[in-house]
Amino acid sequence: MQPFNLSFSNIKVAFKHMSDAELKKAKFIFSIFKFPLLVKFGPSISTFFLKIGLPIKGLIKNTVFWQFCGGETINECDETVKTLAKNGVGTILDYSVEGHDKESDFDNNLAEIKNTILKATGKAEYPFCVFKPTGIARVALLEKLDAGQKLDSEELHEYYTLKKRFDVLGAAAAEHKMRLFVDAEWSWIQNPVDDIVNEMMAKYNNGHAVIYTTVQLYRKGRLELMKKWINEAREKKYTLGFKLVRGAYMEKEAERASKMGYASPIQDSKADSDRDFDQALKLCIENRDIVSVCAGTHNEESSLYLAKMMHEAGIENNDPRFWFAQLFGMSDTISFNLAAQGYNVVKYLPYGPIKAVMPYLGRRAQENSSMAGQMGRELSLLTQELIRRKKEKI
Numbered sequence: 001m002q003p004f005n006l007s008f009s010n011i012k013v014a015f016k017h018m019s020d021a022e023l024k025k026a027k028f029i030f031s032i033f034k035f036p037l038l039v040k041f042g043p044s045i046s047t048f049f050l051k052i053g054l055p056i057k058g059l060i061k062n063t064v065f066w067q068f069c070g071g072e073t074i075n076e077c078d079e080t081v082k083t084l085a086k087n088g089v090g091t092i093l094d095y096s097v098e099g100h101d102k103e104s105d106f107d108n109n110l111a112e113i114k115n116t117i118l119k120a121t122g123k124a125e126y127p128f129c130v131f132k133p134t135g136i137a138r139v140a141l142l143e144k145l146d147a148g149q150k151l152d153s154e155e156l157h158e159y160y161t162l163k164k165r166f167d168v169l170g171a172a173a174a175e176h177k178m179r180l181f182v183d184a185e186w187s188w189i190q191n192p193v194d195d196i197v198n199e200m201m202a203k204y205n206n207g208h209a210v211i212y213t214t215v216q217l218y219r220k221g222r223l224e225l226m227k228k229w230i231n232e233a234r235e236k237k238y239t240l241g242f243k244l245v246r247g248a249y250m251e252k253e254a255e256r257a258s259k260m261g262y263a264s265p266i267q268d269s270k271a272d273s274d275r276d277f278d279q280a281l282k283l284c285i286e287n288r289d290i291v292s293v294c295a296g297t298h299n300e301e302s303s304l305y306l307a308k309m310m311h312e313a314g315i316e317n318n319d320p321r322f323w324f325a326q327l328f329g330m331s332d333t334i335s336f337n338l339a340a341q342g343y344n345v346v347k348y349l350p351y352g353p354i355k356a357v358m359p360y361l362g363r364r365a366q367e368n369s370s371m372a373g374q375m376g377r378e379l380s381l382l383t384q385e386l387i388r389r390k391k392e393k394i
Contacts (some may be wrong), residue, residue, distance in 0.1 A: 004311045006341055013340050014333040015385045017087050025387075026329070027382040029067045033375045036119040060354055064361050068329040069096070070349040074112075074119055077351050082330070085125035088339035089347055092128045092181070092325070093119065096350035096360040101138050103161075109135040110165050114172055121176040122279070127323070127346055127371040128212075128294070130181040131169060133193045137162040142189035163196060170200040174210050181243050181294070184214035187253060196353050198229065205239040209292035209321075212241030217277040218250060219265050226280060230287050238290075243325070244280050246273050281306045285313060294323035294346070298331040307343065317342040333381060 008014075015023060061072075070077030074093060081091045081288065093116040097109055113131045120126030133142065141158055144151065151159060166182075182197045184190060197213040204210045213229075216221050226242065233240045237390035250266055258265040267273045284293035295306050303324060310322060323344045326335045339345045350360055 004308055006304060006307050006337070008333045008337045010337055010340075011333065011381055011385045011388065014336045014381070016336065017332075018177050020389060022385070023382055023386050026067060027379060027386070028377055029063055030378045030382065031172050032063075032097070038256060050378075060209045060361075063190050065354055065357070068080050068327065068361060069357060070328065072351065072353055073254050074115060074351060077349055079351060080103070080124055084347055084349075088335055088342075089335055089345050090125055090127040091349045092130050092346050093126065094130050094348050094350045095135065096132070097356040099256070101140070103158075106138075106162075106165065107134045110168065111393060113169060116174045117169070117176055117178050117180070120178055124159055126130060126178075127344070128179045128181055129173065130183060130348070132183045132185065133166075133189070134185055136165045136169075139189060143193055145192035148191050166200060167203075170204050170211055174204045177210075179210060179241070181212045182214060184245070184247075186249055186256075187219060188256065192218075194225075195290060198232075202236055204239050205241060207239060209239050209241030212243045212292070212294065214243045214245060214296075215280065216229050216245055216247035217280055218247035218273040220272075222263075223276045223283070224278055226283060230291065233290055240287075240291045241293075242280070242291060243294045243296050246277055246299070274299070277302055277335065278305050282309065285309045285315075286323055288313075288315070292321040292323075294325050296325040296348075298326055298334065300334060303334050303338065307338070316342055320344070330378065 018026070062379045070080045070091075070093075074095075077091070077093060084091050091284070095109065095112050095116060097105075109131075113135070117129050120129055138158065141151075141155060141162070144155070145159065169180060172178075181201075182193070184193070192211065197211060201209075201213065215226060217223070231239060241297075253266050255263055257266075267276070277297070277299070278301075281293070281295060285290045285306075295302065297303060306322070306324070307317075310317070310319070315322065323337050323346060324334070325346045325348060326332075328347045328349045335345050336348060350357055
């Protein structure tokens, strides 16, 4: 067996896809996240300015939007997709709209998500498609379902309609042989989503994973739930698809739990989240006969842990059951160094009208501002690469 020698230290590989001007622009954008008031209030202020028609769209599009999104339309993403593919990294087109409450909006979003499946069909550069449940289902209805409250006749009809939307996407993915992620959101709407997605996996994951459920390991008890789902899948003889993430709604979860007086569902410490994330990876490796997994993480240690377990188990780097994913605009040292070693890697590439993706951009700003070391790490790596290139030219 060859020795395990994966490293994320090669910044030349990590930033090969970026010009000097793009590196400087990215460095400037990450430096903005040093200002907590701007991070906290900037997204809501920007959304308000857009709503009343102030001409700030160009500023947003050329800064934060440029860093984290592919475009306002599906076709605007094409150049970014080509650049990623040239460097061995796949793309997940992510129509990043959420929190709607009109049936017409849900139908429009459903049509757009189907477009991503059609766009991706038969193209190696698009290994996965994805959708957010709140893009096609009303939050208040999911919340009522999660709480076990009785639905009236109108809500029952709405519930059957939302289940049909989920199934339309599952059927399209199966027909076009596309893998489909269903994102996870807030804990107070997640149970009905889990139930629907598990039904979809039982229906469409025959011998290989088409539908992937998302497990947020910053929540307590998710590891035990995964074990339960694995047992059920073995009994009913279908394959499981897991996308593992730590989670992106910590502040909102803690705020709601405190306000409503219930115990927070979030782990007591980051160490607990890290422990469960790595244990979930191990569980997937141990059950790889019926499990496919995508490690959605910006954590170098967890990425190395999965790669090392694959190596020790004799699993090829490009085994189609194992994937790594990062968000576009972040953690390029992980994505591109993995890809250079032949691992399966994808980047989430959000797109959509600027006004619609502001919640997503707000979370990215907060994540880089609050996550221990994330902003400093990105800034440091970008600076190092600019210095390295300058020396190379001397």
